[in-house]
Every structure is written in C-alpha cells, then in structure tokens.
Amino acid sequence: MANQTTVFCVDEFWNENIFDGNISGIPVFTDCFQHTALVAIPCFFFWLLLPILLVQLRISNGPVLPWTNVMSIKSGLTVILICDRLFVIIWAIAQSFLDDHIEPVVNFVYPCVQLVTLIGLWLAKNECRRKGIRSSGVLFCTWLLFAVMGIPEFYAWIKLGTEPQTTAELDTARYVAYLVWYPICLLQLLAFCWSDPTGWKSKYNDPDQPEESASFLNRQSFWWFNSMVALGRRKPLEVNDLFKIKEEMTAKVMDEEWERMWQQAMVDFRAQQKEYKNSNAYVSLVNAKTPLLAGKKNSYGSTMNVNAPPQGEKPEPPSIVWRLFLLCKWDFLGGTFVKIWSDVLQFANPILLNQLISFTEDPNAPWWKGMSFALGIFLASELRSIFLNNYFYCMFRAGVRIQSILTSAVYRKMITPQVQQYWSSPFQIILALVLLWQTVGAAAFSGVAIMILVIPVNFTISIIVKKWQVQQMRLKDERVKITNEVLNGIKVSILTSAVYRKTLKLSNSARKEKTVGEIVNLMAIDVERFQMITPQVQQYWSSPFQIILALVLLWQTVGAAAFSGVAIMILVIPVNFTISIIVKKWQVQQMRLKDERVKITNEVLNGIKVVKLYAWEPPMLAEIDKIRRKEVALIRRSVMTRAITDILNVASPFLVALLTFTTYLLMDSKNALTPQIAFVSLTLFNQLRSPMMMVAELIGQTVQAMVSNKRLKEFFVADELDENAIDKEESND
Numbered sequence: 001m002a003n004q005t006t007v008f009c010v011d012e013f014w015n016e017n018i019f020d021g022n023i024s025g026i027p028v029f030t031d032c033f034q035h036t037a038l039v040a041i042p043c044f045f046f047w048l049l050l051p052i053l054l055v056q057l058r059i060s061n062g063p064v065l066p067w068t069n070v071m072s073i074k075s076g077l078t079v080i081l082i083c084d085r086l087f088v089i090i091w092a093i094a095q096s097f098l099d100d101h102i103e104p105v106v107n108f109v110y111p112c113v114q115l116v117t118l119i120g121l122w123l124a125k126n127e128c129r130r131k132g133i134r135s136s137g138v139l140f141c142t143w144l145l146f147a148v149m150g151i152p153e154f155y156a157w158i159k160l161g162t163e164p165q166t167t168a169e170l171d172t173a174r175y176v177a178y179l180v181w182y183p184i185c186l187l188q189l190l191a192f193c194w195s196d197p198t199g200w201k202s203k204y205n206d207p208d209q210p211e212e213s214a215s216f217l218n219r220q221s222f223w224w225f226n227s228m229v230a231l232g233r234r235k236p237l238e239v240n241d242l243f244k245i246k247e248e249m250t251a252k253v254m255d256e257e258w259e260r261m262w263q264q265a266m267v268d269f270r271a272q273q274k275e276y277k278n279s280n281a282y283v284s285l286v287n288a289k290t291p292l293l294a295g296k297k298n299s300y301g302s303t304m305n306v307n308a309p310p311q312g313e314k315p316e317p318p319s320i321v322w323r324l325f326l327l328c329k330w331d332f333l334g335g336t337f338v339k340i341w342s343d344v345l346q347f348a349n350p351i352l353l354n355q356l357i358s359f360t361e362d363p364n365a366p367w368w369k370g371m372s373f374a375l376g377i378f379l380a381s382e383l384r385s386i387f388l389n390n391y392f393y394c395m396f397r398a399g400v401r402i403q404s405i406l407t408s409a410v411y412r413k414m415i416t417p418q419v420q421q422y423w424s425s426p427f428q429i430i431l432a433l434v435l436l437w438q439t440v441g442a443a444a445f446s447g448v449a450i451m452i453l454v455i456p457v458n459f460t461i462s463i464i465v466k467k468w469q470v471q472q473m474r475l476k477d478e479r480v481k482i483t484n485e486v487l488n489g490i491k492v493s494i495l496t497s498a499v500y501r502k503t504l505k506l507s508n509s510a511r512k513e514k515t516v517g518e519i520v521n522l523m524a525i526d527v528e529r530f531q532m533i534t535p536q537v538q539q540y541w542s543s544p545f546q547i548i549l550a551l552v553l554l555w556q557t558v559g560a561a562a563f564s565g566v567a568i569m570i571l572v573i574p575v576n577f578t579i580s581i582i583v584k585k586w587q588v589q590q591m592r593l594k595d596e597r598v599k600i601t602n603e604v605l606n607g608i609k610v611v612k613l614y615a616w617e618p619p620m621l622a623e624i625d626k627i628r629r630k631e632v633a634l635i636r637r638s639v640m641t642r643a644i645t646d647i648l649n650v651a652s653p654f655l656v657a658l659l660t661f662t663t664y665l666l667m668d669s670k671n672a673l674t675p676q677i678a679f680v681s682l683t684l685f686n687q688l689r690s691p692m693m694m695v696a697e698l699i700g701q702t703v704q705a706m707v708s709n710k711r712l713k714e715f716f717v718a719d720e721l722d723e724n725a726i727d728k729e730e731s732n733d
Helices: 002-008 031-059 069-098 106-131 137-149 151-162 164-169 172-191 216-221 223-234 251-277 320-327 329-346 348-361 367-419 421-487 494-505 508-513 516-536 539-606 608-613 617-667 675-716
Strands: 282-284 305-307
Touching (some): 031 106, 031 151, 137 172, 216 367, 320 329, 329 348, 348 539, 367 516, 539 608, 539 617, 608 617
C-alpha cells in the first residue's frame, strides 16, 4: 500500500501529527490530501447532484434568457479557469518529459478531474440559460465548495511563497496558476450570488413575484421578503401590497391535478366495487331437506334461487394520503433532505463543545484550535437555522395546499344537488296541485292565487337582497382574502379544492346520508387537521433519529450508564401508544357529536321563523346544549389524558439525565462528573427534550389525522351525480 501511495503521491495522504500541540502556527495539509480529498469533494458533489439539475431543466418552461453582462462574466470566468487547468496539465506533462524526476500521478489526475467538472459547469450554465433557470442551487453550491475546499491549498501556497527558506523549492508555474485559480473561484462564487436578469419585463421578472427572480442564496435567506416586511412596518398592509401567487400554487392548477388523479383512482375503485358486487352466486333453496320445492314457481315467476353474499375482500377506497403525497412530493422530498442535515448539525454543537472544553483544559494547546472550534459551533448553528427554516417553508407550503384542495373537493361534492332544485321545485309544486285538484276539485286553484301573490313579493325582495348580498360578499371576500393571505399565507391547497369539488358532485342518495353538520366539519375541522400535521410529517423519522443519535453520543460520553436512561424512554413508549388508542376512540365519538350539533344548529337557523312562532327556542337550545355537554365531556377527557402524556414526555429528559448521572457515579468509584462530561451530557439531554416532546404532540395530531382521513375517504367515495344520465339528443319535431 505504501508503494502505491508513493507512486500516486509524493507524500503521505494524511499527517497524523498535524493537529498536535507541537505546531504553534496554522498547520498545512499534505499535497496528497489537498489534491485528492479537497479536489474530489466539489467535483463529486456536482456530478452527484447533476441528475437533480437535469430534472429541473426538463420541467422548466421559462423563456430563453438573454446574453447579459452578468451571463458574460460567469461564462468568461469559467473559460479562464478551464485555461488555467489546461496549463497545469500541460506543465505536468512537460515536467515528466523534460526533468529526470518522475512526476506523481496525482499531478495529472486532479487537474483533469477539475477540467472535466469545469466543462460540465459551463455546459450546465448554458443549458440553464436556454431553459430560463435564472439561478441554480447545484451550481451555486458547487462553486461554494470550490471556494471553501481551496482555502487550505491557497494558504499553503501563500506560506510557501512568502517564507525565505522555502522560496527555492517553489514551483513557480503551479504557484502562479493557483494564484490565478483561487481568486477567480471567489469572483465566480460572488457572481453566482445574483440571479441572471431576463432583460425584459415578464411574469418571470415581475416585481410582484420577487421569489421567482431571486437567486439561490436569496431564497435560502428569504431576503426577497424584506420589502414586504419593510412595507408592513411603514403602514398596514393592503391587498394590492401583497405578492402575487405563483402559477403552480393557484387553486386552478392544483385543482385540475387533483381531479385528474382522483378520478383515475375512482374509476379503478368503481370497477373493483362492481366486480365485488358481481362476485355473488345464485344459491338454490332446493336441497335434500326440501324435496317438495323442486321445480316449484310462485305466481310472480320467481324461482327458488337467492343471491349469496359477495365473495372475497371488500375493496378499500383510494388512499387520500398517497395522492396528496404525489401532488406535493417535491415539497416533501425537499423538506426531508434539509431536515436530515438540520438534525445532523443539531448534534455538531455537543461534539464541538466537548473539544472546546478540552482545549480550555490544555494550557499548551495552540490558539487556532480554539478559534476553529468556536467558528465550527457558529457555522453549525447558522447552517442548522438555514436548513430548519427552509424545512418549515417547504412543509407549511405543502400544508396549505393540502388544506385548500380538500375543502374545495368536499364543498363541490355537496352543492351539486341544489342545482337540481331549479327544475325539481316547480315540478313538485305542479304535481302537488294536480293531486289537490283531484281531491278537492276546483277549490285547489284558490290556493294558487296566494302562490301567485307570493311570487312577485319574493322576486322583489330577492332583487333587493341580491344587491345587499353582492355588497356583503365583496366586503367578505376582501376581508377573508386579506386575513388568509396576510395571517396564514397564501391559502391555496389541494384538499380544500377537492372537498369543494366533491360537494358539488354529491348525488341525492349520498346527500341524504351526509348531514350539513358533517360536511361543514369536513371543511372546517378535518381538512385543517391535514394542514396542521403536514409540517410535522418528517418527525416520524426525525424524532427517533435524533433520539438514537443523542443516545449514541451519550454512550460515548458516559459509557454504559447512558442505557439506563433508555429504560425511561422504553417505559414511556407503551404509555403513549395506549393513550393514543384511547384518545382516537374518543375523537371518533366527539366528531360524531359535533356533526349532530352542527346539523341541528343549521336546521334551527334555517327554520328560525317556525321555531320562534311556536316558541321552541328553549327546547331547541336544550337539545343543542345537551349534545354540546357530551362533546365537551369527551374533549375534557382527551385533554386530561393528553396532559398525562405531556407531563411524562416533558419530565422524561430530566428523568433520563438524573438516572444516567446516578448510574454513572455508582458504576465506578473512579467516575466523576467533570465539567467536560457534565456540560456535554447536559447539552445532549437538552437535545433530547425537543424530539421527546414532539413525540407526544405527534401522537395526538396523528390520532386526529387518522380520524379525519377515514371521514374524508368515506366522503370522497360517496356516489356522485351521473352527468351522462340526461339524454341530450335533439328532437326531430
């Protein structure tokens, strides 16, 4: 292995004594490490994430960007870097032929790898211009890695070129080449901090949509939102002050996508239902015990056969959760990616804190070690903040999309039967008058006079009320729009539209089974629960991941004593699970009572004239209050039960710390709680607090979401009006 390393590199890959206290100044990495690991990181990063960039290029439909000064600077700097790497390759070849010494292989490999990567970056940037992508995260992060990974080699060349004793050993050609390379990398990184301008005003360069034109760094820091914050500080925000909604976030676009996916799923579900219903077989009642029934028919022509129950397993309704995931998959996947990095960086601080405490205990430790650890803690905290904020941005955006589309689907399924009343109500009146005429004769028409007198009164009042309704709805629209967009963000979501649409399509038979209270709760409560749990979905894997990682670091700090704290968490898990089952049962009962209460309240409000005429207010209020008391009793039970869970989960980190430290001290008399062990362990225990508290909250939200998911699924698979049931053929008359 040593011979292969010697042939590939002149020196060793890693100097084990580089971080010893014997070196007073900032250490210099070996040439082999600089030209292999530090060169490979940005290059491999680009080629690893290139498929993601290709997907972005494929789905992008923006206009071709013009060749501006910013574009010329970026392309020109890349070309200079390509020429610089070509010079290094040519110089290595010349050295191997002209001099007697053998040139190490790494001097040929690393500039070639950089050259291929630079060509790929140049081609990718041109393709982004052609597809209208103004700023790419893959390209920006690649140049950022080039700048960061180049710092050690740049420091090494500066130190080598400024010290008199090493000037004679300096390779002037490579020295000059790198002094050109690294500053241009910094300039290129600075250039990629800005997005490419379009050169003309369009929907892709709209000041009302600053996020569309923001650069990658701008989007990660949410700098594009500063103008809105500054405007809101100067004056109250109005509708015209708000940013425009992205086209892909509009209700129309998302509603069409949901409708396409759900209708396709419903076609398959209806086919499975039909196959299930047709799976029954005719079973004859004639057998050895009933010989006299053989060949017998009744007067209606029926036979002695009956339908057997359907065979096989009843088909399950289509999954709402899976289709919502498909519609918001990029938000979920992006949130997962940044959440992983956020969780990993969360535990960087305890590790660096451990090293920083060790540094303070060593009086001979070089100053640069302490600076490095302090800088590492700062960078880890800042990067975690960036990742965590972007995670919540992705998940909350998915949450509001899900909420709106489900609400729209429920509402649309409900409202369609009311359209039929345009012809149904007159038909019922005429049919009733015909039957009355057959019963009481011409006296029935005396009642028609009353109806005729009522019609113009209703018509006149309807015109006046319509005018007031238009004004009221305009004010309401403005109020709701400002409230939703300013307080809750732009509320356009998949579930809202889906619930709205389904309400419009609900058939009369299905309408009878769905009360007004149930439908109102579907849109107001059940859909809201999907929106609330969406930002927490990643916690299903994130919380256990954080707990396991914290326990591993605790085990490295206090040894086997860390496992004593695991016993506390193992005891808490079945308690949480049992309570979640009980709470889920109460949630189902509480939602049924809420449906009944809203139904009765709606009926009382619709028939308020009759209620007041007969003085039925007290019994009606008593009935509603009776249902509400039952509902509040269930809510009180759930809250008290969850309080027990919250107490256990809040106290768990403290109990884990207490039991761990006690076990650590009792395991061995030599064990002592030094500042290093105490501070690092307490930091890790604090890291445990957040995921363990999240477990309790997640269990409660999951139970509610499961109940809402079942209710929405049953509603979405309800029968709809058959649009093809009406014969639209024109008559020949």
